[in-house]
Amino acid sequence: MSTISSKQKIEASLKKRYARERRFRLYGVVSISISSLFLMVLLFTIISKGLPAFQQTWINLDVTLSPALLGVDANADPEALFSAKYAKVIKASLKEMFPGVKGRKQKRALKNLVSNSAAWDLRDKVLENPKLIGTTQSFWFLAKDDIDVFMKGGIDRNLPESDRRIKDYQLEWIDKLIAEGRLEKRFNTTLFTAGDSREPEQAGMLGAIMGSFFTMLVTLLLSFPIGVAAAAYLEEFAPQNNRWVDFIEININNLAAVPSIVFGLLGLAVFINFFGVPRSTPLVGGLVLTLMTLPTIIIASRAAIKSVPPSIKEAAIGLGASRVQTLFHHTLPLAMPGILTGTIIGMAQALGETAPLLMIGMVAFVADVPGSIVDPATVMPVQVYLWSDSPERAFTERTSAAIMILLGFLVIMNSAAIWLRKKFERRW
Amino acid sequence: MSDVLPTLPGLSATGDNADTQPLPVETRDEFDVEISGTVGKPFVDNPKMASRNCNVYYGDKQAIFDVNLDIGKNEIIAMIGPSGCGKSTYLRVLNRMNDTIPGCRVSGEHTLDGEDIYSPDQDPVLLRARVGMVFQKPNPFPKSIYDNVAYGPRLHGLARSRTELDEIVEKSLMRAGLFKEVKDDLQKPGTGLSGGQQQRLCIARAIAVDPEVILMDEPTSALDPIATATIEELMDELKSRYTIAIVTHSMQQAARVSQRTAYFHLGKLVEVNPTDQVFTNPEHKLTENYITGRFG
Numbered sequence: 001m002s003t004i005s006s007k008q009k010i011e012a013s014l015k016k017r018y019a020r021e022r023r024f025r026l027y028g029v030v031s032i033s034i035s036s037l038f039l040m041v042l043l044f045t046i047i048s049k050g051l052p053a054f055q056q057t058w059i060n061l062d063v064t065l066s067p068a069l070l071g072v073d074a075n076a077d078p079e080a081l082f083s084a085k086y087a088k089v090i091k092a093s094l095k096e097m098f099p100g101v102k103g104r105k106q107k108r109a110l111k112n113l114v115s116n117s118a119a120w121d122l123r124d125k126v127l128e129n130p131k132l133i134g135t136t137q138s139f140w141f142l143a144k145d146d147i148d149v150f151m152k153g154g155i156d157r158n159l160p161e162s163d164r165r166i167k168d169y170q171l172e173w174i175d176k177l178i179a180e181g182r183l184e185k186r187f188n189t190t191l192f193t194a195g196d197s198r199e200p201e202q203a204g205m206l207g208a209i210m211g212s213f214f215t216m217l218v219t220l221l222l223s224f225p226i227g228v229a230a231a232a233y234l235e236e237f238a239p240q241n242n243r244w245v246d247f248i249e250i251n252i253n254n255l256a257a258v259p260s261i262v263f264g265l266l267g268l269a270v271f272i273n274f275f276g277v278p279r280s281t282p283l284v285g286g287l288v289l290t291l292m293t294l295p296t297i298i299i300a301s302r303a304a305i306k307s308v309p310p311s312i313k314e315a316a317i318g319l320g321a322s323r324v325q326t327l328f329h330h331t332l333p334l335a336m337p338g339i340l341t342g343t344i345i346g347m348a349q350a351l352g353e354t355a356p357l358l359m360i361g362m363v364a365f366v367a368d369v370p371g372s373i374v375d376p377a378t379v380m381p382v383q384v385y386l387w388s389d390s391p392e393r394a395f396t397e398r399t400s401a402a403i404m405i406l407l408g409f410l411v412i413m414n415s416a417a418i419w420l421r422k423k424f425e426r427r428w
Numbered sequence: 429m430s431d432v433l434p435t436l437p438g439l440s441a442t443g444d445n446a447d448t449q450p451l452p453v454e455t456r457d458e459f460d461v462e463i464s465g466t467v468g469k470p471f472v473d474n475p476k477m478a479s480r481n482c483n484v485y486y487g488d489k490q491a492i493f494d495v496n497l498d499i500g501k502n503e504i505i506a507m508i509g510p511s512g513c514g515k516s517t518y519l520r521v522l523n524r525m526n527d528t529i530p531g532c533r534v535s536g537e538h539t540l541d542g543e544d545i546y547s548p549d550q551d552p553v554l555l556r557a558r559v560g561m562v563f564q565k566p567n568p569f570p571k572s573i574y575d576n577v578a579y580g581p582r583l584h585g586l587a588r589s590r591t592e593l594d595e596i597v598e599k600s601l602m603r604a605g606l607f608k609e610v611k612d613d614l615q616k617p618g619t620g621l622s623g624g625q626q627q628r629l630c631i632a633r634a635i636a637v638d639p640e641v642i643l644m645d646e647p648t649s650a651l652d653p654i655a656t657a658t659i660e661e662l663m664d665e666l667k668s669r670y671t672i673a674i675v676t677h678s679m680q681q682a683a684r685v686s687q688r689t690a691y692f693h694l695g696k697l698v699e700v701n702p703t704d705q706v707f708t709n710p711e712h713k714l715t716e717n718y719i720t721g722r723f724g
Binding site for chain 2: 239240241309311312313314315316317318319320321322323325329330334
């Protein structure tokens with residue numbers, strides 16, 4: 001009784017307790033700062049590298065569409081117009097602009113001021129209006145990637161000539177073009193309207209975006225109904241304490257942790273080799289990603305279904321609703337925010353997945369924009385991988401730009417998840 | 429205001445109040461009374477619902493032992509007893525709500541108007557439409573007041589037209605004594621009502637399917653005394669149309685609303701008698717101990 005009372009003991013311990021609390025809060029602030037720092041560094045490098053890719057250099061040329069060079073005249077039929085020699089015309093106009101170019105090397109460099117797509121652009125314009133033949137017109141053409149990189153400051157003109165991809169004579173041409181106002185940087189629409197290409201200045205993301213869209217469509221249409229049905233069955237109908245049900249549950253949880261490349265191998269063995277699904281297509285990609293997304297959706301949906309208050313289900317059953325009616329009238333609508341969140345997170349994960357798609361041929365170079373789920377296609381993360389692997393200097397910035405576009409889609413999907421959760425959230 | 433405030437009494441050490449805490453039922457002397465069958469009058473002429481040799485098991489554990497009980501037409505029967513005595517379990521036997529609990533087994537004969545409610549021919553959906561239930565915690569659906577009440581009739585196709593459904597909803601809300609308060613807010617969410625109103629909404633929802641029996645599982649235990657009084661008055665009015673079985677922890681409530689009272693103890697039905705008799709002159713020692721507040 002004479003020694004320290006418990007009040008004094010508690011007072012003595014309080015100081016320690018508060019110190020511990022302050023320390024813990026400090027740890028939290030430090031870890032948040034570190035993680036946001038890493039995020040900032042990541043975003044900064046990607047954005048600073050990728051932003052230039054959203055601009056592209058164009059060159060203005062005065063093209064004389066002489067029938068002699070083209071090999072056709074204005075009255076030729078469309079087929080002849082289609083196969084006329086437009087590249088020659090462009091070459092001639094370049095020669096005219098820069099007289100005195102000697103040697104094969106320099107001649108080739110001169111031709112390579114503009115992208116080889118310039119001939120096709122010119123063809124399209126002539127096909128649109130054959131009356132252009134015989135006149136001299138001023139056209140803007142895409143610059144070749146090296147010129148583009150130089151214009152964006154990717155090549156230092158102070159370096160010794162031997163260390164530069166742009167030689168001194170090319171520098172002269174560029175300076176002359178700039179002086180005449182014939183070089184211009186414009187917004188890079190090619191990035192969003194073209195498929196992949198070996199030529200960086202002609203390469204675009206549209207093929208990959210459409211490929212991702214079709215793949216995600218297949219994944220969503222398969223994994224959402226299957227996942228929700230499986231979750232609803234396991235939560236509401238499956239016999240409890242049944243060995244088979246436990247076995248299935250354990251396996252579903254384990255599947256969520258299986259490395260994604262394994263799903264790719266499975267898809268290759270089962271879908272392509274056994275079922276003969278065409279390879280490199282969004283269909284088979286979607287099937288593989290469905291396998292990968294299912295565990296995520298099932299686990300999220302089960303948690304959402306479990307969190308619906310039993311009192312609501314009891315009320316419905318007490319009124320004479322069958323179990324299926326209770327599920328569809330009450331449990332699923334109330335669990336929907338959680339299910340949708342899980343689904344979108346699973347889809348976002350699938351959208352960023354590369355490894356399993358490598359196994360099923362979606363890593364192929366596909367220049368065409370896919371029009372359906374059975375056209376050969378690639379997807380955005382694979383496009384990033386392909387571009388990052390390309391030697392051309394101009395692909396570096398396009399890789400970062402592709403990552404930005406991919407991240408943009410992921411941000412949109414995650415915002416949609418949050419919005420859906422807010423919208424469907426109900427209180428009881 | 430007075431100038432001098434009385435000084436606060438010193439914070440003297442409080443006495444150990446363990447003596448005043450009731451001991452668990454199993455370890456108390458009052459419990460040392462043999463229960464051999466049910467005393468009183470468990471049977472009535474022409475019962476609405478009846479149970480014979482009712483046993484309920486949760487897995488290996490038996491929750492109810494040999495309960496025999498009749499529920500008369502248009503009466504309110506109160507079921508009282510200490511927690512865990514099986515009164516709620518028994519109530520859920522009567523509309524087969526126990527079916528949804530995994531591992532729960534019910535034996536014995538149970539009838540509604542002489543029909544066996546556990547026979548394979550009996551559809552539990554139809555049974556639950558005839559024997560409605562109101563739960564302890566108000567559990568309106570997170571929908572509008574109208575949709576809450578209309579849910580049952582829609583489910584069973586009781587209304588052929590929108591006007592007919594409107595009538596059912598209005599009538600049910602009126603009978604549940606809620607219509608006046610909500611008639612302008614039928615499209616507002618039912619979850620926005622006060623606790624007492626929510627419980628009356630649940631009663632309206634239960635009577636919207638026009639059941640014959642309403643089971644109430646401690647319907648007022650989550651409500652304040654005024655809401656409780658409203659619901660008790662309501663039960664008195666409902667009695668003319670429906671048979672009501674109510675589980676309650678409040679002996680005053682049992683005494684106020686019911687005609688007969690059944691006392692359950694550790695899964696056994698100890699005594700069933702007219703309510704007046706149970707509360708003034710109980711037949712069984714255990715009942716007496718319970719209602720006099722010596723345990724429970």
